[in-house]
Amino acid sequence: MDQPKMMHVMFAVALAATLVTGAARAEMGAESFTMTPLADEMLSNPITLSDKCDGVVVREWREGEPGTEATRAAIRVMDRLCNRALGAFERFTDRHGLERVHSLPFSWSVSVIPDGDCYRCLNDLTYRFSRRSAQIEVWGYTSLTHRFIFILNQVQVNGKPGLLWQKIWVHELFHALSMYYGIFESHAGTDAKRVKIDERYAKKFEVEVLGK
Numbered sequence: 661m662d663q664p665k666m667m668h669v670m671f672a673v674a675l676a677a678t679l680v681t682g683a684a685r686a687e688m689g690a691e692s693f694t695m696t697p698l699a700d701e702m703l704s705n706p707i708t709l710s711d712k713c714d715g716v717v718v719r720e721w722r723e724g725e726p727g728t729e730a731t732r733a734a735i736r737v738m739d740r741l742c743n744r745a746l747g748a749f750e751r752f753t754d755r756h757g758l759e760r761v762h763s764l765p766f767s768w769s770v771s772v773i774p775d776g777d778c779y780r781c782l783n784d785l786t787y788r789f790s791r792r793s794a795q796i797e798v799w800g801y802t803s804l805t806h807r808f809i810f811i812l813n814q815v816q817v818n819g820k821p822g823l824l825w826q827k828i829w830v831h832e833l834f835h836a837l838s839m840y841y842g843i844f845e846s847h848a849g850t851d852a853k854r855v856k857i858d859e860r861y862a863k864k865f866e867v868e869v870l871g872k
């Protein structure tokens with residue numbers, strides 16, 4: 661008999677907490693459903709990578725755990741791996757018979773953000789990412805419409821390049837390259853089928869670049 665009451669109380673407490681949060685947010689202004697960074701989330705000095713990746717621009721960098729700041733070391737990790745990935749891309753597409761529809765230098769935007777379900781974080785499925793195709797928790801997401809990679813901020817973990825992060829970065833870069841060079845849209849079938857095909861290539865590309 662006590663159990664349902666208890667649950668009811670807990671529900672009431674949870675509801676009160678929600679209302680308080682809602683009220684606090686309302687004071688700050690309406691929640692935004694915009695996927696790309698808002699004006700106050702944009703870096704005042706966007707981070708541009710080098711060489712083959714000089715068209716890759718990090719427009720947002722939000723820290724999560726301690727040690728996830730946009731330090732020079734962290735940016736170097738992104739830059740090196742991006743250049744390795746772009747170096748391998750042509751060889752990879754040739755070997756798999758994937759046709760690039762143009763040869764313009766690659767350009768794409770990136771948001772590095774905490775991976776939780778907090779407001780405006782990578783898995784905020786209530787607001788920021790309520791309209792993305794993958795309505796599940798992800799570590800990275802590449803948007804064709806916005807020409808953006810959204811990726812979790814674990815560029816460095818305990819001062820070393822994040823192992824998981826490196827895989828995700830190479831993986832999302834493949835999707836971005838595939839979209840940019842018209843490969844994604846050349847895959848046969850429906851949108852869902854294209855996503856599946858691109859996913860298979862992205863996983864092979866991780867192995868191509870990272871060797872595992």
Ligand SMILES: [Zn+2]
Nearest residue numbers: 831835859862
């Ligand atoms: Zn993928």
